[in-house]
Amino acid sequence: MNLEKLEKIFESEKPFRLKQAKQAIFRDLIEVWDEATTLPLVLREQLKKEVPLSIEAEISTSADGKTSKALICLEDKEELEAVLMRHDGRNTVCVSSQVGCPLGCVFCATGQMGFIRDLTAGEIVAQVLFWARWLKKNPPSHSEGEARPLRLVEGEARRISRSFPPRLALLVDARPGAIAQDDKKEKQNDKNSVNVNRVNNVVFMGMGEPFLNYDNVFEAIKILNDDNLLGIGARHISISTVGIIEGIERMALDMPQINLAISLHAPDDALRQKLMPIDKKYPLEAIIAVAKDYVAKTNRKLMFEYIMIRGVNDSQEQARQLVNLLDDRLFFVNLIAYNPTGGLAPLQNLQNNHDEAKESKKDFAMGLEPSLPAQIKKFKDILEKSGIQALQRYRFGQDVRGACGQLASSRKVAKVMNGDN
Ligand code: SF4
Numbered sequence: 001m002n003l004e005k006l007e008k009i010f011e012s013e014k015p016f017r018l019k020q021a022k023q024a025i026f027r028d029l030i031e032v033w034d035e036a037t038t039l040p041l042v043l044r045e046q047l048k049k050e051v052p053l054s055i056e057a058e059i060s061t062s063a064d065g066k067t068s069k070a071l072i073c074l075e076d077k078e079e080l081e082a083v084l085m086r087h088d089g090r091n092t093v094c095v096s097s098q099v100g101c102p103l104g105c106v107f108c109a110t111g112q113m114g115f116i117r118d119l120t121a122g123e124i125v126a127q128v129l130f131w132a133r134w135l136k137k138n139p140p141s142h143s144e145g146e147a148r149p150l151r152l153v154e155g156e157a158r159r160i161s162r163s164f165p166p167r168l169a170l171l172v173d174a175r176p177g178a179i180a181q182d183d184k185k186e187k188q189n190d191k192n193s194v195n196v197n198r199v200n201n202v203v204f205m206g207m208g209e210p211f212l213n214y215d216n217v218f219e220a221i222k223i224l225n226d227d228n229l230l231g232i233g234a235r236h237i238s239i240s241t242v243g244i245i246e247g248i249e250r251m252a253l254d255m256p257q258i259n260l261a262i263s264l265h266a267p268d269d270a271l272r273q274k275l276m277p278i279d280k281k282y283p284l285e286a287i288i289a290v291a292k293d294y295v296a297k298t299n300r301k302l303m304f305e306y307i308m309i310r311g312v313n314d315s316q317e318q319a320r321q322l323v324n325l326l327d328d329r330l331f332f333v334n335l336i337a338y339n340p341t342g343g344l345a346p347l348q349n350l351q352n353n354h355d356e357a358k359e360s361k362k363d364f365a366m367g368l369e370p371s372l373p374a375q376i377k378k379f380k381d382i383l384e385k386s387g388i389q390a391l392q393r394y395r396f397g398q399d400v401r402g403a404c405g406q407l408a409s410s411r412k413v414a415k416v417m418n419g420d421n
Pocket of ligand 1: 101102103104105108109110111112206207208209242
């Protein structure tokens with residue numbers, strides 16, 4: 001949705017008209033302008049032509065019906081992914097912030113596709129809007145929203161037998177920044193969070209690095225959080241970053257109530273640089289320093305994500321290194337077994353500007369595997385015995401190719417290989 005165009009059209013109207021239009025879109029979830037009956041007919045006709053409300057998407061659904069992914073087609077024909085997870089009567093939407101990603105983490109499918117462009121605030125919000133509309137039309141019939149197989153109403157339905165990437169599963173309960181303080185609005189939102197017909201949580205864990213597109217992500221969050229629009233409580237919105245320091249600093253000031261998660265994945269820089277080339281620019285020492293500063297400023301808990309990769313980052317010695325690193329009482333760690341389908345596409349699929357990622361991938365040419373459950377348990381025990389809160393999340397939606405760009409990137413790779421772009 002083109003919010004800039006929408007606002008431009010309303011520049012010549014009385015100010016309350018724009019408010020009416022936004023409420024119709026985001027609160028009433030209209031899908032065609034004819035439904036916006038508070039607006040004059042002439043204006044509606046203009047809006048129909050210039051700011052169409054339709055969102056073109058193709059949906060894939062997991063066999064258990066709890067996880068569904070929309071591959072959304074943008075105006076310029078680029079594609080992005082937005083995932084809906086239904087769990088314990090709550091609906092969490094995972095959104096993308098960029099088409100592709102420039103950071104080239106070796107375990108991530110989006111990292112293999114390279115960077116295409118930033119998403120606008122309207123394109124970010126449209127992902128939540130898509131699922132909000134869908135939930136309105138598809139209320140669960142079971143009490144308390146127990147998930148049932150999703151009926152597909154927009155686009156072509158397809159089941160895809162691939163595993164879900166790890167990153168999304170980290171935030172299925174979407175409350176990483178558990179609360180040091182509380183307030184009235186959040187209590188209201190907690191009431192809303194059991195409303196099975198609406199989006200309760202939003203996590204920025206899809207394609208892209210949110211802090212490389214800070215301004216648009218911030219604008220989108222304002223719309224998501226606005227009580228008169230989508231009305232999703234700040235503490236039900238989470239951002240996951242690789243540790244872009246400037247973004248964390250800005251977030252502590254601009255939106256301290258939003259949950260923050262930082263992807264760590266290694267307890268030392270040498271290994272982290274191989275997994276995540278961005279570590280060269282933002283090494284662990286700097287990340288931990290800014291994380292402590294964030295906690296001191298916000299008094300919020302901060303989650304570190306740690307994907308467990310067999311024989312790479314899961315030894316007991318590495319657990320002890322991690323303990324030494326995370327010495328703040330508000331830090332906690334979320335462990336998850338690596339999902340083999342998350343990344344490591346063949347080297348030739350990397351774009352030419354991904355030299356660093358190519359170098360890193362040579363170290364893992366034999367491929368990555370998830371840690372064994374016993375190894376994860378030992379790792380977790382060491383953290384917990386040292387006083388660090390550690391959670392172990394399980395993969396969610398095992399048979400749909402999930403976020404981190406798996407679907408869009410596979411198409412992109414196919415296009416590249418077919419010489420279509
Ligand atoms: S994990 Fe995140 S930052 Fe790394 S390549 Fe994937 S989308 Fe980009």
